Amino acid sequence: MSLKRKFIILGLFTLAAYAGSISRGESLLWLIAALLSASLITSLFLPRWLLQRLSVTRNGPKRGIENETVVFTVEVKNHGWLPRFMVEVVDRLPFISVSKPDGGADYQLLGNINYLASGKKSSFEVPVLCEKRGLYSLGPVGLTSSFPLGLAQARRMTKQGQQRFTIYPNVFPILNLPLLGAPSQIHRGGYLLPEGAGAAEFSGLREYRRGDNPRHIHWPTTARLNDLMVKEFEPLASACLWIAVDLAGDANVGKGKHSTAEYAIRIAASIAGYACNHNMHSRLLAETQSGTLRIASGKGEYHYQCILDALAVVEANGKTAYAQLLRQIALDCQRGETIVLLLSEPAMRSTATLQALALLRTKGAHLFAVLFDRNSFALGGKPSATIENDAFYAGLLELGAQTRIIRKGDDLMAAFNL
Structure with a gap:
């Protein structure tokens, strides 16, 4: 029952008690009417008085990770001469979905202060689950009370606790990816270069075989073993990644955290x-x-943090087709660079996307494709049983792409650590 309805009902009882006492002249009815009147007056003014001379602050982290629990510390101090009791602390925390107190649809109840003596302070911790990535505005934190009868509620909002809070995607560990080295990064990593891509690194020794280049004979080992030994080389280099995230509105299927865009953002952050x-x-x-x-090419912790900051706040509301995004990449990609593809767009644009991917291949780029099963992400949808036989998937394989197929509910860590 709402506070307004409770107040109206008690008011009607009070009027009825006064009407009965006037008509009958009995002292008991006058006493009942007086008690009801006192209850109405007390329920109106006492909650407001309880909130006077109180201050409240909320302190806590400014960053969190999806599915992580963060802890905020709330402190309430009584600056008055008399004690306060039955006060509630409320706050605006838009990233959680909990029961909301009456009269404050945008505010959540953090806790209660049952008794607070004069000049004292009380503090408590509030664990909060970070449900979904994003940039949120928290606060202001406030106080409410409907003591003693719950017929009227007083609320006083402060200027404390207003801050920005960032929730980052829940990154999962990846042990290895099927990548190839980039010629521009030769001798800087452990990935094989494509055949004929450039110089190679020494990898070991083996016995001489007919046709081996005599210049590769390792004479000190040959003299020690009394047998011709030659040096072996492998073309090794570091890989370069270009992550292309499809944030077009019509490419996003599903709701909340179980949408293709949220999966794509989480995968992009993990690959970064x-x-x-x-x-x-x-x-x-x-x-x-x-x-x-x-985000320009870079490496290291600071560069990774820049990518996380960007992915934490983006929204899947774009209108640019993925093929157009890939053509932009083709204008600037390096030979041997690996393009990370996050594919969830409608089937009607698959031909244009394959053409853009073919252009990337002519530029010497490698392809690592994450293909989302749109049917599994749709409301009430079921996983597609024929996605591996789809013409678009076949086109990816013809272009030499390394692929991963992702469906709603998949364990992403297991899918990327085969």
Whole structure:
């Protein structure tokens, strides 16, 4: 029952008690009417008085990770001469979905202060689950009370606790990716270069075979073993990654965290983390309604943090077709660079996308494709049983792409650590 209805009902009882006492003149009815009147007055003014001379602050982290629990500390202090009791602390935390107190649809109940003596302070911790990535505005934190009868509620909002809070995608560890080295990064990593891509690194010794280049004979070992030994070489280099995130509105299927866009963002962040851990260059490109998200090539922790900051706040509301995004990449990609594809667009654009991928291959780029099963992400949808036989998937294989197929509910860590 709402506070307003409770107040109206008690008011009607009070009027009825006064009407009965006037008509009958009995002292008991006058006493009942007086008690009801006192209850109404008390329920109106006491909650407001309880909130006077109180201050409240909320302190806590400014960053969190999806599915992680963060802890905020709330402190309430009584600056008055008299004690306060039955006070509630409320706050605006838009990234959680919990029961909301009456009269404050945008605010969540953090806790209760049952009794607070004069000049004292009380503090408590509030664990909060970070449900979904994004940039949120928290606060202001406030106080409410409906003591003693719950007939009226007083609320006082402060200027404390207003801050920005960033929730980052939940990154999963990747142990290895099927990548090839880039000629521009030769001798800087452990990935094989394509055949004929350039110089090679020494990898070991073996016995001489007919036709081996005499210049590769290792004479000190040959003299020691009394047998011809030659040096073996492998073309090794570091990989370069260009992560292309499709944030077009019609490419996003599903709701909340179980949408193709959220899966794609989480995968993009995890692959960027893999590049950082292996000292690889990586860059990122996406198109949203607010403009182009472009992060230049770089490596290291700071570069990775820039990618995380960007992916934490992007929205899947763009209008740019993925093929157009890939053509932008083709204008600037390096030979041997690996393009990370996150494919979830409608089937009607698959031909244009394959043409753009063919252009990337002519530029010497490698393809690592993550293909989302759109049917599994649709509301009430079921996984497609024929996606491996799809013409688009066959086109990816013809272009030499390494592929991963992702469906709703898949364990991403298992899918990328085969």
